[in-house]
Amino acid sequence: MNTEILGVVLMFVTTILIALPLGRYIGKVYSGHHTWLDRILHPIDRIIFKFIGVNPEKEMNWKAQLSALLIINLIWFLLSMLVLMTQGVLPLNPDNNPSMTADLAFNTSISFISNTNLQHYSGETGVSYLGQLTLMLFQFISAAAGMAICAVVFIAMKEKVTDKLGNFYALFVKSITRILLPMSIVIAILLLFAGTPMTFKGKDQFVSLQGDTVNVSRGPAAAMIAIKQIGTNGGGFFGVNSAHPFENPNYFTNIVETIAILLIPIAMIFALGFMIQKKRFAWMVFGIMLLGFLLFLIPSIYLEMKGNDSIRKMGITQNLGSMEGKEVRFGPAASAYWAISTTVTSNGSVNAMHDSLTPLTGMFAMLGMMVNAFFGGVGVGFLNFYIFIIIAVFISGLMVGRTPEFMGKKIEAKEMKIAAIIALLHPFLILVGTALSSYIFAHNPTFYAGWLNNPGNHGYSEMLYEYTSSSANNGSGFEGLGDNTPWWNISCGIIMLLARFLPIIGPVAIAGILAQKKYTPESAGTLKTDTGTFGVMILAVIFIIAALSFFPALTLGPIAEYFSQHS
Amino acid sequence: MKIQILPALKLTLVTVLLCCIGYTLLILLVAQFSPNKAEGQTISVNGVIKGYALEGQSFTQDKYFNGRPSAAGYNAAGSSGSNKGPTNPDYLKDMQTRIDSFLVHNPSIKKEMIPSELVTSSGSGLDPDISPIAAQVQIARIATTRKLSEEKVKDLVIEKTQKPLWGLFGTEKINVLQLNIALDELK
Known part of the structure; x- marks a missing residue:
């Protein structure tokens, strides 16, 4: 078999093999069971909780959990604004990069606290080393916040009547010390020995073989790259992210980084199965997500390996495939695999330029973000899926004339209203954003010529992709978009903010309300939620809500571009 | 609260x-x-640093194996891809220019032998590698310019070809900087 395809198979199989035990481990961590790191970390935990003045045993209800989450995020936002707008004069700035403008700092701050990592700056010139380390902090804590809040929902799904759903601070600290930090350390060390820089020295200079003088950006990159991959953050150290030879030196590191994208999102599903003691249900969820993932992945790999049809007409050979925006050391198959992995999860790191993907692969990348629940971001991916489950339970309940029940709890109008609003929020934000910017552009294309790097349908796709990425808290981009302007900084900032917190508040509220309801044990009249039939039902709901509401928008972009190539 | x-x-x-x-x-x-x-690991020739092992550099002269086009001009302090869409007419025009220019510099090569990676820009603008096919189509030009036998240059290309990871996974590639340094040492 082709060695490129074999590489993809290897990455996928290894991911699953690691995710299974990791999921069990995460489940144990959140359930408070004994794990191997406890001996070192228990004393540290005690010091931390004593210092912050919180009793980690004291459980909180869902409202207290949410207010804890929102308050700490507000503090992070202020801290980030402060550092980014003054980094030019602060220490650790050997390359003398400037402070950010207010609108860019606003966008970047929200982008990193919301786990999006949309970057309207370029790493080499836009941030100091102190700025990079601050952003790296948010990569840890935004991921940990998402995982903690997901654990709250897991606890709420247990079959009992309670309003006590664990302690947010305890779940948050455990996510960092027991999951994110150890995994990041392993990955950072692997990167170091492959050649990724980790130094506080500034730019270097040399004269090339041909006689050109070349400056080389360096920095404390290895530490940041590890957590950006593991925590579905995606914000790279260098401008072109993991396409950069320092950020992703060879095929081996590419395997490591690609595995890191999907690892925790997949493991969280198995953690759920462990925590609520319903393995069958977890496998059903995994199966549906996997099916959706493969549905986007297989055609994308095929299309990228086949090459760009417009180039084929020029009569040259595309022995590797479509190579614009790709690196030879990865090749099109591994690049397509990364492109789909990074968009179905809300990671958003790239190892090839998505703007130059063939039209339909670009569409599958967008669809991954439009669904945003096939694995999804660390923690929040499952919350999105949870909304689809609630809707599917309700609809199938109506179809077969049974009371809609999920995990022994009755789903009623209030929960359904929340679920419907959250499900519609995502298309609303994306389509309204794209419509507004298209309107502005179309009314003065010469004035806004700097926005788009490509004409016609593809230019429109650049705008659609940007808002999709913002609303999915993804962070990748069709980077041809000239996005460091007040309009893009502010509009994307607002969308990232709404799209981060409302889809967290909604599912937590539903789960919290359900947890307080009376528990009805499963009977012959209960709708089974761990069967293939119910899985198909969820898939249908996802297809109707996510795919169909975006179909008209996709028709104007990638689909029209595809047909223009073949007319 | x-x-x-x-x-x-x-x-x-x-x-x-x-x-x-x-x-x-x-x-x-x-x-x-x-x-x-x-x-950052560097590569030195006679004690002088000639480049970073992982990062590509610009090779435009006929006497060197040329690497991939770069939207960043191989500026290692400002990585960038072209971000051109697959159907962009201006982009396709640029591609045609690159193809024509390659044919002028390599008269013995037919158009259908040109691999697309030699006329498309890389993701980072710093791609250090080309595929073996992209090296092979340049052998005749190098041999003529340097007055070497084609066999000798071909042997060097084969020697510098890196197999896929563990012989099984990923692409075959050649590091252009290492290849050109070895080429300079070839008598």
Whole structure:
């Protein structure tokens, strides 16, 4: 078999093999069971909780959990604004990069606290080393916040009547010390020995073989790259992210980084199965997500390996495939695999330029973000899926004339209203954003010529992709978009903010309300939620809500571009 | 709600200590044991640094194997892809120009032999590699310019070809900088 395809198979199989035990481990961590790191970390935990003045045993209800989450995020936002707008004069700035403008700092701050990592700056010139380390902090804590809040929902799904759903601070600290930090350390060390820089020295200079003088950006990159991959953050150290030879030196590191994208999102599903003691249900969820993932992945790999049809007409050979925006050391198959992995999860790191993907692969990348629940971001991916489950339970309940029940709890109008609003929020934000910017552009294309790097349908796709990425808290981009302007900084900032917190508040509220309801044990009249039939039902709901509401928008972009190539 | 502000502030401080300072220092410590203390590995010829091992550099002269076109002009302090869409007419025109120019510099090569990677720009603008096919189509030009036998250049290309990872996974590639340094040493 082709060695490129074999590489993809290897990455996928290894991911699953690691995710299974990791999921069990995460489940144990959140359930408070004994794990191997406890001996070192228990004393540290005690010091931390004593210092912050919180009793980690004291459980909180869902409202207290949410207010804890929102308050700490507000503090992070202020801290980030402060550092980014003054980094030019602060220490650790050997390359003398400037402070950010207010609108860019606003966008970047929200982008990193919301786990999006949309970057309207370029790493080499836009941030100091102190700025990079601050952003790296948010990569840890935004991921940990998402995982903690997901654990709250897991606890709420247990079959009992309670309003006590664990302690947010305890779940948050455990996510960092027991999951994110150890995994990041392993990955950072692997990167170091492959050649990724980790130094506080500034730019270097040399004269090339041909006689050109070349400056080389360096920095404390290895530490940041590890957590950006593991925590579905995606914000790279260098401008072109993991396409950069320092950020992703060879095929081996590419395997490591690609595995890191999907690892925790997949493991969280198995953690759920462990925590609520319903393995069958977890496998059903995994199966549906996997099916959706493969549905986007297989055609994308095929299309990228086949090459760009417009180039084929020029009569040259595309022995590797479509190579614009790709690196030879990865090749099109591994690049397509990364492109789909990074968009179905809300990671958003790239190892090839998505703007130059063939039209339909670009569409599958967008669809991954439009669904945003096939694995999804660390923690929040499952919350999105949870909304689809609630809707599917309700609809199938109506179809077969049974009371809609999920995990022994009755789903009623209030929960359904929340679920419907959250499900519609995502298309609303994306389509309204794209419509507004298209309107502005179309009314003065010469004035806004700097926005788009490509004409016609593809230019429109650049705008659609940007808002999709913002609303999915993804962070990748069709980077041809000239996005460091007040309009893009502010509009994307607002969308990232709404799209981060409302889809967290909604599912937590539903789960919290359900947890307080009376528990009805499963009977012959209960709708089974761990069967293939119910899985198909969820898939249908996802297809109707996510795919169909975006179909008209996709028709104007990638689909029209595809047909223009073949007319 | 008010009672949550102080814990949040203190917890943020804890995470700064753990993730920003502790983690960074730990990785920095390990970095001291990695190749060239993780300051970036360089390649030297006769004691003079000629480049970074991982990063590509611009080779436009006929006497060197040319690497891939770069939207960043191989500026290692400002990586960038072209971000051109697959159907952009201006982009396709640029491609045609590159193809024509390649044919002028390599008269013995037919158009259908040109691999697309030699006329498309890389993702980073710093791609250090080309595929073996992209090296093979340049052998005749190199041999003529340098007055070497084609056999000799071909042997060098084969010698510098890196197999896929563990012979099984990924692409075959050739590091252009290493290849050209070896070429300069060829008599």
